Amino acid sequence: xxxxxxxxxxxxxxxxxxxxxxxxxxxxxxxxxxxxxxxxxxxxxxxxxxxxxxxxxxxxxxxxxxxxxxxxxxxxxxxxxxxxxxxxxxxxxxxxxxxxxxxxxxxxxxxxxxxxxxxxxxxxxxxxxxxxxxxxxxxxxxxxxxxxxxxxxxxxxxxxxxxxxxxxx
Numbered sequence: 176x177x178x179x180x181x182x183x184x185x186x187x188x189x190x191x192x193x194x195x196x197x198x199x200x201x202x203x204x205x206x207x208x209x210x211x212x213x214x215x216x217x218x219x220x221x222x223x224x225x226x227x228x229x230x231x232x233x234x235x236x237x238x239x240x241x242x243x244x245x246x247x248x249x250x251x252x253x254x255x256x257x258x259x260x261x262x263x264x265x266x267x268x269x270x271x272x273x274x275x276x277x278x279x280x281x282x283x284x285x286x287x288x289x290x291x292x293x294x295x296x297x298x299x300x301x302x303x304x305x306x307x308x309x310x311x312x313x314x315x316x317x318x319x320x321x322x323x324x325x326x327x328x329x330x331x332x333x334x335x336x337x338x339x340x341x342x343x344x
Contacts, residue, residue, distance in 0.1 A: 181207060191298055194317040201324030202285060205236060208331040209274070216338050217277075218269045221330075229334050230269035230277050232327050237281040238266045239323050243316045244288035248295070248302040256280050292317070 181203035184196035209217060209229050217230035238255050245251045258265035269277070298314035336342050 179207065190314075194298070194314070194321070195292065198317055198321050198324070201321055201328060202236075204328045205233065205324060205331055206278075208328065208335045209233065212274075212335075212338065214273050217274055218272065219334070219338055221334055221337070226264075226268040226270075227330065227334070228267075228269050229331055229338075230272050230274065231267040232331055232334075233277045233281050234266035234269060234272065235263065236324065236327065237277070237284045238263055239320070240281070240284035240288045243320060244291045245284070246302075247304050247311060248300065248313055248316055249287075249291050250302055256284075288320075 182196065182199050184200050185193065188196070212229065214230070217233075218228050221227045234257060238257065241253065241256060246253055255261055255263070256266070292313065295313050298312060298317070300313045301310040302313075302316075303309070304311050332342070
């Protein structure tokens, strides 16, 4: 990995500023875990029968960004990026996927997410989670996204170490 260039979250600040900063920190952590790896390395699976790979994690987080920000908070009626049947597991299988394709989609969804968050009047703005049949707030979505990234960044840490021995952050 290269020099750690992740945005450092502030130690003090308002709630929204802190949530935004920590979410961006976790997004940058996932990207950092993939730096310097080629497509074959990024597709390297953890262990059979799992399809979990670094590229699969990037694809999964693309779907998660799309779902929570665009579909739930934004109310957009969209398909998933990699599944016509709303099967979130499809994204994990990165067989034949490329860094360029996965990162273009993920970065586009992160851009949409940031725009939706910025344009929301407050963290109390709500959207409907159709599967749950209930309203959720932007605050909950941002906290959930940090949880998703933190958990999957732990997976990314182990996957990266197995590929080339790189550890840390």
